Amino acid sequence: GQSLEQPSEVTAVEGAIVQINCTYQTSGFYGLSWYQQHDGGAPTFLSYNALDGLEETGRFSSFLSRSDSYGYLLLQELQMKDSASYFCAVRPSPPNDYKLSFGAGTTVTVRA
Amino acid sequence: DAGITQSPRHKVTETGTPVTLRCHQTENHRYMYWYRQDPGHGLRLIHYSYGVKDTDKGEVSDGYSVSRSKTEDFLLTLESATSSQTSVYFCAISKGQGGTNEQFFGPGTRLTVL
Numbered sequence: 001g002q003s004l005e006q007p008s009e010v011t012a013v014e015g016a017i018v019q020i021n022c023t024y025q026t027s028g029f030y031g032l033s034w035y036q037q038h039d040g041g042a043p044t045f046l047s048y049n050a051l052d053g054l055e056e057t058g059r060f061s062s063f064l065s066r067s068d069s070y071g072y073l074l075l076q077e078l079q080m081k082d083s084a085s086y087f088c089a090v091r092p093s094p095p096n097d098y099k100l101s102f103g104a105g106t107t108v109t110v111r112a
Numbered sequence: 113d114a115g116i117t118q119s120p121r122h123k124v125t126e127t128g129t130p131v132t133l134r135c136h137q138t139e140n141h142r143y144m145y146w147y148r149q150d151p152g153h154g155l156r157l158i159h160y161s162y163g164v165k166d167t168d169k170g171e172v173s174d175g176y177s178v179s180r181s182k183t184e185d186f187l188l189t190l191e192s193a194t195s196s197q198t199s200v201y202f203c204a205i206s207k208g209q210g211g212t213n214e215q216f217f218g219p220g221t222r223l224t225v226l
Contacts, residue, residue: 087155100215104153104154
């Protein structure tokens with residue numbers, strides 16, 4: 001099975017940088033994804049790391065270290081609209097690679 | 113937008129009654145999923161489908177059944193609803209033949225069991 005741990009809450013001011021860590025334990029691992037969910041909305045895909053290193057997508061970047069079973073999502077130049085919950089998700093290795101296991105989520109609150 | 117709709121969007125029911133939630137997609141994707149979301153638990157997989165009439169259990173399948181008689185529809189049934197099944201239910205699809213790391217979610221159904 002899989003288990004993922006991430007902080008429950010983070011608060012920061014506009015313009016700041018926030019790093020959301022995710023550690024995982026899994027019996028098989030294909031990659032790590034990140035999803036964003038605004039209050040009352042549906043989760044939406046942000047990024048995916050299959051290989052070690054940093055993936056950058058605009059203000060958001062995601063990092064993976066397979067040897068440390070660890071990844072993080074970096075939110076830069078925070079804006080009020082970034083207030084949301086962020087979930088990491090593990091994609092297992094085949095044959096179950098079409099299923100995702102999600103962490104409990106990190107609520108990010110951006111203050112003016 | 114992956115053309116996913118869920119119905120109903122909100123439902124209040126009583127303990128012991130059967131409930132069916134519907135997920136409909138317009139793009140004929142093979143993989144469909146039902147999740148429940150509760151505070152402190154993130155998204156937990158209930159059941160999933162990898163084709164018409166092909167379904168399997170997720171991590172929290174007790175008390176739930178599913179059916180998929182057409183590619184576009186994936187139904188989740190609570191045979192006898194309990195208060196512990198009060199939750200927000202999300203349907204999702206995965207594009208591509210082998211499933212992908214990216215899933216697209218429907219708008220959710222908020223279910224309250226009294």
